[in-house]
């Protein structure tokens with residue numbers, strides 16, 4: 001029987017993971033956006049409801065990442081019908097937790113199911129990337145890929161797109177420290193140096209290769225040594241108060257390392273156990289209490305499921 005309305009969820013994601021600028025990301029559990037898509041007799045795509053955004057997100061179909069992604073999909077399918085979108089934001093905007101990506105991926109999952117699954121899950125990625133272009137000016141895939149597929153995902157190449165799911169080591173936990181600041185990805189990209197020295201390119205390549213090997217070998221010490229970013233972190237960390245203090249405090253407590261989640265201001269910390277992930281969250285809280293800057297803290301295993309359907313209504 002034909003479905004009329006489908007609701008989907010897509011999780012928060014940590015892009016870059018230090019050394020993997022624009023080419024690596026992982027998904028987080030529980031936190032995320034929900035999108036419901038309903039068939040309509042009126043042709044075209046409309047955003048009819050947005051909750052949880054404090055009135056900040058656009059209803060115009062050409063500006064909201066949900067509708068931009070769906071329109072890219074409809075164009076590919078030559079689908080001329082009507083769709084209505086309801087967005088329930090669980091993620092803060094401009095947080096570095098892949099907020100724009102989660103909306104787009106949830107919208108695509110719901111629409112794909114509503115239309116009878118014309119695409120495999122991974123084939124939804126190009127449509128989600130179009131929405132990132134609208135959100136921040138660059139069609140980067142390091143949030144949308146893990147939001148869709150779950151786990152750690154490597155984008156080996158963009159042209160043509162070559163997306164590689166990686167192994168998730170047992171016991172790996174993540175702490176997210178979200179200072180109450182807004183950093184738009186567009187602005188955080190504009191502070192990046194346009195050129196990278198040969199030495200930095202070599203260092204970064206060694207670390208990304210080491211990180212990928214460390215994930216597959218479940219070698220926590222190798223993961224720890226590889227969490228080092230010489231390309232984006234030096235320009236961006238100065239925009240995040242408390243970043244250096246958190247970085248300094250967490251390793252003696254047993255964490256593997258930390259970095260800027262996506263374009264910030266959220267800081268991600270990787271730990272080899274849930275216990276250590278909670279311990280470093282308390283350390284981060286102390287750092288920000290001293291500065292009297294409010295934060296939200298999340299402790300999560302790595303989400304290996306990615307986006308999923310919550311409900312189908314007939």
Ligand SMILES: Nc1ncnc2c1ncn2[C@@H]1O[C@H](COP(=O)(O)OP(=O)(O)OP(=O)(O)O)[C@@H](O)[C@H]1O
Pocket residue numbers: 015056057058063064065066087092093094095096097098099100101103104134135136143183184185186261262263264
């Ligand atoms: N459905 C949507 N959800 C979130 N942001 C959206 C949405 N539609 C449009 N936008 C726009 O995208 C921008 C938010 O994206 P931005 O990339 O800054 O945040 P983010 O996704 O949390 O960060 P990051 O990509 O670093 O994880 C805002 O300018 C917002 O208006």
Ligand SMILES: N[C@@H](CCO)C(=O)O
Pocket residue numbers: 015016021022023096098140142143185188189232261262263
């Ligand atoms: N790779 C992107 C991720 C944004 O979340 C950036 O660092 O700008």
